[in-house]
Amino acid sequence: xxxxxxxxxxxxxxxxxxxxxxxxxxxxxxxxxxxxxxxxxxxxxxxxxxxxxxxxxxxxxxxxxxxxxxxxxxxxxxxxxxxxxxxxxxxxxxxxxxxxxxxxxxxxxxxxxxxx
Amino acid sequence: xxxxxxxxxxxxxxxxxxxxxxxxxxxxxxxxxxxxxxxxxxxxxxxxxxxxxxxxxxxxxxxxxxxxxxxxxxxxxxxxxxxxxxxxxxxxxxxxxxxxxxxxxxxxxxxxxxx
Numbered sequence: 001x002x003x004x005x006x007x008x009x010x011x012x013x014x015x016x017x018x019x020x021x022x023x024x025x026x027x028x029x030x031x032x033x034x035x036x037x038x039x040x041x042x043x044x045x046x047x048x049x050x051x052x053x054x055x056x057x058x059x060x061x062x063x064x065x066x067x068x069x070x071x072x073x074x075x076x077x078x079x080x081x082x083x084x085x086x087x088x089x090x091x092x093x094x095x096x097x098x099x100x101x102x103x104x105x106x107x108x109x110x111x112x113x114x115x116x
Numbered sequence: 117x118x119x120x121x122x123x124x125x126x127x128x129x130x131x132x133x134x135x136x137x138x139x140x141x142x143x144x145x146x147x148x149x150x151x152x153x154x155x156x157x158x159x160x161x162x163x164x165x166x167x168x169x170x171x172x173x174x175x176x177x178x179x180x181x182x183x184x185x186x187x188x189x190x191x192x193x194x195x196x197x198x199x200x201x202x203x204x205x206x207x208x209x210x211x212x213x214x215x216x217x218x219x220x221x222x223x224x225x226x227x228x229x230x231x
Contacts, residue, residue, distance in 0.1 A: 032216060043224060043227075045207065052216070091158050096216070101147075101171040102216055105161075106160070
């Protein structure tokens, strides 16, 4: 079964507008972490934002915010005031505990296109 | 501080040949990860080290893939013999600790093409 689901293969947004990238997850753990990474065409993975399962407030980092709805098991990324440089692949990831340590599982990603 | 270093950046080999990738994590980072990212997919964890011990290698195709982390610092990932389906980007990442909220820092990746 898919642990991390990103249902939007591609998204378009007009420059300066806000966009929401969807992510749902599946876990039976009580303690887990949710991450969003950006991957430009150059290939490096850039950490954007983190939300812990026990955090009551939604995480925010500059123009990035994470809309965390625990009961619905969703962790959507909101990018405000989109910029041309935001065009990239975006990956949602979940880190959960396993025997001997923690494991990170990535979704399939959403490609964001920002239009001028 | 210096980031995660990987080499080579690109490699083209024929099927059945062998190849090795090298990773130098951020200084002081105890946990090191190797991911395989096939085109159009998210990264998939191949192996995770805590210092020089293996924490998770459940998704490593052990008949052809091997990895080691000598002295708990640098790591090498080897494929022998390579198959066409091994064409992918191999990402190395490191983190200070192995805990739920810890951020992973990724290297630039090695793009492998198997012909």
